[in-house]
Amino acid sequence: MAAAFDILLLGAGHAHVVVLRQWAAHSIKARRIALLSPSPYAWYSGMLPGLLAGHYRPEQCRIHLPPLCRAAGVEFIQGTLDILEADRKRVRLTDETWLQGQWLSVNTGSIPRLPECQRSSIEICPVKPFADFLLTVERWQKNPEPVAIIGGGAAGVELALALVHQTPSLALFCGGTLLRGHPPSLRTRALRHLRQRGIQVHEHCTADTLAGDKLMSGKQAVWQGNRVIMATGPAPLAWWQSSGLQCDRQGFIQSSATLQSPSHPHVFVTGDCAAIPNTPKNGVYAVRQGEVLANNLKRLFTRQPLVRFKPATSALALLADGQGGALMSWGPLTGEGRWAGRWKDFLDRRFIRHHSVDELI
Numbered sequence: 001m002a003a004a005f006d007i008l009l010l011g012a013g014h015a016h017v018v019v020l021r022q023w024a025a026h027s028i029k030a031r032r033i034a035l036l037s038p039s040p041y042a043w044y045s046g047m048l049p050g051l052l053a054g055h056y057r058p059e060q061c062r063i064h065l066p067p068l069c070r071a072a073g074v075e076f077i078q079g080t081l082d083i084l085e086a087d088r089k090r091v092r093l094t095d096e097t098w099l100q101g102q103w104l105s106v107n108t109g110s111i112p113r114l115p116e117c118q119r120s121s122i123e124i125c126p127v128k129p130f131a132d133f134l135l136t137v138e139r140w141q142k143n144p145e146p147v148a149i150i151g152g153g154a155a156g157v158e159l160a161l162a163l164v165h166q167t168p169s170l171a172l173f174c175g176g177t178l179l180r181g182h183p184p185s186l187r188t189r190a191l192r193h194l195r196q197r198g199i200q201v202h203e204h205c206t207a208d209t210l211a212g213d214k215l216m217s218g219k220q221a222v223w224q225g226n227r228v229i230m231a232t233g234p235a236p237l238a239w240w241q242s243s244g245l246q247c248d249r250q251g252f253i254q255s256s257a258t259l260q261s262p263s264h265p266h267v268f269v270t271g272d273c274a275a276i277p278n279t280p281k282n283g284v285y286a287v288r289q290g291e292v293l294a295n296n297l298k299r300l301f302t303r304q305p306l307v308r309f310k311p312a313t314s315a316l317a318l319l320a321d322g323q324g325g326a327l328m329s330w331g332p333l334t335g336e337g338r339w340a341g342r343w344k345d346f347l348d349r350r351f352i353r354h355h356s357v358d359e360l361i
Ligand SMILES: Cc1cc2nc3c(=O)[nH]c(=O)nc-3n(C[C@H](O)[C@H](O)[C@H](O)COP(=O)(O)OP(=O)(O)OC[C@H]3O[C@@H](n4cnc5c(N)ncnc54)[C@H](O)[C@@H]3O)c2cc1C
Pocket: 010, 011, 012, 013, 014, 015, 016, 036, 037, 038, 039, 041, 042, 043, 045, 046, 047, 048, 049, 079, 080, 081, 082, 107, 108, 109, 110, 127, 128, 129, 154, 155, 158, 159, 231, 270, 271, 272, 273, 281, 282, 283, 284, 285, 286, 318
């Protein structure tokens, strides 16, 4: 028989970590709540480029979940969701355990789109799951070889700048212009940094297929080597489609302003896996959704009306430059320097500190 909970928090994404933090301060009394996560740690993506560049140790970039859960009055279950049956309010884990929840909350993030492989010898390393990504890069660091990074968003740029000194050569491929969605002056600043550091930048070059030891853009070989990092941004996962939850045209799970599935209001959806109107998929927005989600899940049991998530029109972006500084954008404004690096470091460390249980006791 499936273990039954009032609320099942699925995945320890940014939004759920914020929920746990808020409940640790003001818990939901007398309810049975569990958090499901494959690992006892939640990695904080904002600090991973700094970790790879050698500015942080692993334990500074992750949140230890079991103590945080205890402080929040939530059971920690280590496991990986395999199937979600929205109609039956239950999930199956990869070890075939079933869990039942009166309310479900999905915050499992996403993984990057993978290229087509045609008898390829190239090792592909997606940036997520982070734990696997870090293990692969650690292995690569012992035996450096040329690397290509596919994806010219903030993550691709930061990773290129973090890893450039650890590889004999590094190429960055981007299907459109670099840093789309950010002000053009941020792209100009990033291009200068990338080129000064000897990184080959290929804009408007969709590297979509691996064939043998070559990276292909259509029929043209654009790079040759053995190691490719995929940083192409969120892509839909198969279990979302089969869950019965309403998805958008791209395959992301639809979520309303109250962060509920329109087809199954007993399921909340946040973070990268959610399609929320006018909301970019990144950590800053996932954190903000977490604040609304913590409140709404609590309101379910006091019969108060749910509050609405109102996405901000712009968010602060701070991209690590790999040398202790950062590039900054805020609306149309951009800047860069060591001051921005110190600002990013302060905000990132503060996030980890706020969600670490020592701080809460
Ligand atoms: C290198 C890099 C740097 C980035 N830097 C920034 C930044 O500075 N600022 C910013 O705003 N965004 C940044 N991003 C984007 C950011 O990482 C994502 O948008 C953000 O992590 C999304 O958070 P989330 O809440 O959706 O879930 P995530 O933080 O992705 O977490 C999902 C969690 O769910 C778990 N999970 C996954 N599958 C399952 C399953 N089947 N069962 C159970 N659990 C599961 C995972 O283990 C993970 O703990 C960066 C991304 C990368 C790759």
